[in-house]
Amino acid sequence: MWLPSYTTPSERLMRTLVLAFAVAVLLFLIAPLFIIVPLSFSKDPFFTLPVREYSLRWYADFFGNTRWMNAIFNSAVVAVMTTVLATTLGTLAALGISRADFPARRLIMALLIAPMIVPIVIVAVGSYLFFGQFGLTNTRIGLVLAHTALATPFVVITVTATLSTYDTNLTRAALSLGASPSSAFFHVTLPNIMPGVVSGAIFAFAISFDEVVVALFMTAAEQRTLPVQMFSGIRDQINPTIMAAATLLLALSIILFTILALMTRRRVK
């Protein structure tokens, strides 16, 4: 295929095996797709593969059910608020610690990305106990704050990465031409680090929208998000509507990360 003519048979065999292994890994990673997506379109009320008859009844059920609609609304509100907060805070933090003269930048960076490393259950229990004292459990704002802590590290990382290739002389040039520090930021720095800010925002949105553990701890029935609704759905009565919800969630993730990939490709060009 792509092998030069002087390749020996054993090298060809090696190459084929490596290729087969890589394909197997990729298939394993996307295997759930092949089960969940067909099942969501099945007409049967129980999980059988292969699908005997296709229908959209579980999607109709999903969109006709107030509990699911309420959950999707909650998820959207929490995710949007988390995205706005995490993107703002994360961008500001990245700007600060990217300055060469910022004191203790390594330590502060480590603290900022700690929520990524700490086990999620610990974050959930910790937030539950801590927020309880302020009456923030079972409130939407409490969940937004907890999700913001989880999502901010991703913004810090993507924006810091973009800033490492940003030429600080652009900011200096803007200042020398008469721009105030804030207008230099909005008119020169921000447009040039936008790709990092947008990918950080996409990560933040995806994390909040998919997150289930913290949401389980922090929400009551009224604030239930989509992943929480799915989780309790699985426990109570197993029903293919969950498959429809999962497929929709998957579609959203695929759309978000396609946007991300397209943006990265444009930047490389």
Place this chain on the structure above:
Amino acid sequence: MNFSQRMSLATDRPVDALVRFEDVKKSYDGINFVVKDLNLDVFRGEFLTMLGPSGSGKTTTLMMLGGFEQPTLGHILLDGKPVERLPPEKRNIGFVFQNYALFPHMTVAENVAFPLRYRGITGAAAKEKVRQALGRVSLEALGDRRPAQLSGGQQQRVALARSLVFEPALVLMDEPLGALDKQLRERMQIEIKQLQTSLGITMVYVTHDQSEALTMSDRIAVFHDGRIQQLSDPETLYNAPANRFVASFIGENNSLPCTLLGWEGGLAVVRMADGTTLKAAGANVSGMGVDMSISIRPENISLAGQRPHAGFNRFSGMARDVFFLGDHMRLSIEAFGGQLVTARIPALQARHFALGTDVAFECSISECRLLEE
């Protein structure tokens, strides 16, 4: 206008200095000083170059003037007013950066219009100014392009237009031609100089390229180790370097150790390492001593005739290597007991001798300069 003349005529420091550095010191870590006791006046309408190797303090000095760094001690006066605490956006100084720093998300015209919006100039008035500024650098046709679509030389011109469009009295340039190839660099040197003269702006220019400094400047400040080693017009700098550093940094120079024996009719009499005595001009030298050197430029050494000339030093040496360089030959001569001396000799003259034999050379006494450390 001749600035060196104005300097020498003035009894005190002239009052029309646009920029004045007063005992400026700068340290980043509180231990090592990058700039030490800087005192410098930049006159109105002058093209002043700060020349020096990297780490000599020239760029730090420029950044302090631009407002991007604060002096640790001392004052910087702009138009007579101290500006150390004034942020860059309030200084009204044009700045051209080494890598141009054009805004990649804006067109050329938007880049040039950028400083105008902070000065309340918008609409048709701004358009007209942008057109004029781009015209000055012959880029009228490229206003709609993005910086990335321009060549290095064109980007340099846009940066120049952007720094001039708001008519600042002072423009600072940090090695603006460093990234360009030799031919383009030489053309841009002339263009920048012409713009500066025709607009009557004051320019402070930083470079490590001595030929660039000699071509463009009214005065050159040679920086080394955080201090100005010499401040003078290009000709004086080249012909009468103040010390060994300046002599070796500006142009090519033979620096030969010697001992000062005494003075004879205003000229120094020195003994070279092998005992040869030479005469040398030594206007800047005060005491006596052993740790001295004479500096001779390669182009001032020539093949000696049969009889000695008055006013010339004569010495013998053995030609070790000859390199043909078109209009001249470059000789490596072993003289004064094993020292290598470089000479530039017109190609025609160089025919008359053979490698490895002793040959007589001569050099005008006024071109042999005695320098202290």
